[in-house]
Amino acid sequence: MNSISRRKFLKISGFTVGAAAAVSAISPVIKGAKKINKEKIKGIQKIPTYCDICFWKCGAIAYLKDGKLWKIEGHPEDPLSKGRLCPRGTGGIGAYSDPDRLRSPLIRTRERGKEEWKEVTWGEAFDYIAEKMNKIKAQYGPEAVAFFAHGIGGNFLKHTLNAFGTQNISAPSFAQCRGPRDVGFELTFGDAIGSPERTDIENSKCLVLIGSHLGENMHNSQVQEFATAVQKDATIIVVDPRFSVAASKAKYYLPIKPGTDTALLLAWMNVIVSEKLYDVDYVTKFGFGFEQFAAEISQYTPEWAYPETGIDPELIRTTARVMSQHKPATLIHPGRHTTWYGDDTQRSRAIALLNALMGSWGRKGGFFFPTKFSIPGYPYPAYPEPAKPKVDNPNKKYPFASEEITTGVRDATITGKPYPIKSWFVYATNLMNALPNEEETIKAIQNLDLMVVVDVIPSEIAGWADVVLPESIYLERYDDLHSSPFKEQFLGIRQPVVDSPNDQKPNWWIAKKLAEKLGLGNYYPWNDIEEYLDFRLKKIGMSLEEMKKKGIIHGNKAPIYFEEGIVPEFATPSGKIEFYSPQLAEAGFDPVPKYKRPEQPPSGYFRLLFGRAPVHSFSRTQSNRILMDMMEENEIWVNEDVANRFGLKNAQHVRLKNQDGVVSNKIKVKITERIRPDCVYMVHGFGHNSKMLKGAFGKGASDAQLITKYKTDPLMGGTAMNVNFVTFEMEA
């Protein structure tokens, strides 16, 4: 199994290169290249930029051959990519030639959701939007306009909407993704994990992956560091109900019963504490409430955990001891997509505490202290004082939420409470696929007076908009400067490589023009983004001209571990690592994590799990023809015994029906031993039902449509989605 998976993994990377090369030969002539005028330039041109096929923002170099887009590679000076893009980034040029792209602004001509439009000019679109926004502002106040945005491209629109007077700005990266993890770590260490993760995977000697399917989850630096750790013979422990690509590299694979990870974590800690295998010095110096914690977990023996998790008590003991042998370079990966079962902040806290026992926070091979290139912002006028608090978390219903909750904004839009939301502005987030329970999203949209979607393709959420604004793709535009908190300080620039083929415009232009139309032109004292970028770069002794050539510059060297001089400080109320959390106790939550048994599937049903494929990003790349060539549809992974019981054949198409009677598109069956019999698995992002998305329409099934049920994390409002059950519908 090991070698098969490894070969498959290699095949994927090999494939990418071939496919990208093949496409370069047929890449279309760049129309409207007036502005950049690269067509005239013969030979090869290299233009540095950064990738946007996902939010990792890898530094890249785009190549033009005789003025035509040829290929894109990693920028060797970039610490995130180290000169190598992931398969999605390599296939990113397919976003340019995607025949399904939006071409001009659209205004809806029939009722919402009917996907019937007329093409309009940008001027007409802005007139329409500004008139409605001003009307909403007069009647309900500016905060009745909510902004949803994912990624750096949203920065300028955020500025316009802040200037307009709303603070109701949210992204699915919190309540649908990493929120519980970040809150769990903040409660424990006083600091979040953040993005890119502060995990020192390459130096870890023992790496524990709970879910976290690195290798399928392709966040570039993480995957490269994982490969380095494997090469350096780090001990890999993988906990997953599915034998993932990462599991194929593991010394210990624990096929856990879904939803029971907290039981395993408690049992691991029980062994480590009772056998005194933890970093005693570290815990004594930096720990708070260790005695109470130790007393609490003394009940959770491996024998107690066995019937819950299905993991042999001896295997629990062995793996706990192995972890301890490598401490402090033992990294229990905190995960990223952690909105699983509803008690996710507490599970993340258990992961944080296990790391605390290993002494890995602040240590080499554990969690580093990120450093960030610092560059002054642009001196804009102050935003108007908000008249009302944010809408998403009234009365701190979710007391530990540290960012805005998308689904809280959705709730307010449905109920009109604490106050009405009358407009959604949506930038680069396909809310129909990102938020659980499509019906609630539609219900909210039906209450709006204005919905604007800025996208590059006719996504499902664009299908519900009143106005659709077509954006230039990342290879056609400037964006804001980018500096991520990471192991070293760096600053990157995105710049246009080619012109947009039709009437698409970059986000900065859209944001500025809209502001001007709204009478907020004073918030844009610069004429165009080149002036803005040059102004900021001059503040650090650089210029736009120079930056465009380099693409990436580096900052000062800074310490990132306690060993290198970082002072161990913890921004918790006690100033220490909180093994016992008084603030949780005060708020009525468990001060030490407890295990809650998840609801089980009814007989004949299976828990629906989902994840990533190496060649696609969420629901945004399925119409990219290069990536589509590598994976055109998703499959449903079904355990062999289950398949036999249901008489399923490999590669046959079935439909899935969930506990609420929702039936999916047809999906291909993949019969495998690599998954437990109590769950099934599919890759997220397929099963598109937007008619204008011709290339991807109807291919594979959508997990999002089957996720009608979700459980909300009471600590921070995250929406857990691994709580849906499906069965098979045969007559496909």
Ligand SMILES: Nc1nc2c(c(=O)[nH]1)N[C@H]1C(S)=C(S)[C@@H](COP(=O)(O)OP(=O)(O)OC[C@H]3O[C@@H](n4cnc5c(=O)[nH]c(N)nc54)[C@H](O)[C@@H]3O)O[C@H]1N2
């Ligand atoms: N190629 C690609 N890479 C991506 C992305 C992408 O779209 N495409 N998206 C990026 C983003 S934003 C994120 S958040 C990450 C998401 O990637 P991860 O953070 O790795 O997401 P997970 O939900 O942990 O991964 C799903 C895995 O968890 C397992 N799993 C499901 N339920 C359980 C359970 O109860 N217990 C345990 N132990 N395991 C379980 C599944 O079998 C599957 O292998 O990926 C990032 N990387």
Ligand SMILES: Nc1nc2c(c(=O)[nH]1)N[C@H]1C(S)=C(S)[C@@H](COP(=O)(O)OP(=O)(O)OC[C@H]3O[C@@H](n4cnc5c(=O)[nH]c(N)nc54)[C@H](O)[C@@H]3O)O[C@H]1N2
């Ligand atoms: N069912 C289900 N729901 C999930 C997840 C899951 O696995 N399953 N994963 C969760 C996670 S971890 C996350 S982080 C979120 C991700 O949620 P989203 O960020 O909403 O991810 P996408 O569905 O890819 O939507 C991105 C949208 O941006 C558009 N887009 C792409 N490039 C550009 C651009 O340059 N400009 C503009 N204006 N638009 C662009 C795409 O066409 C697409 O419509 O979803 C969460 N929700």
Ligand code: SF4
């Ligand atoms: S991880 Fe891949 S898709 Fe994401 S920015 Fe990097 S190269 Fe692009």
Ligand SMILES: [Mo]
């Ligand atoms: Mo995510």
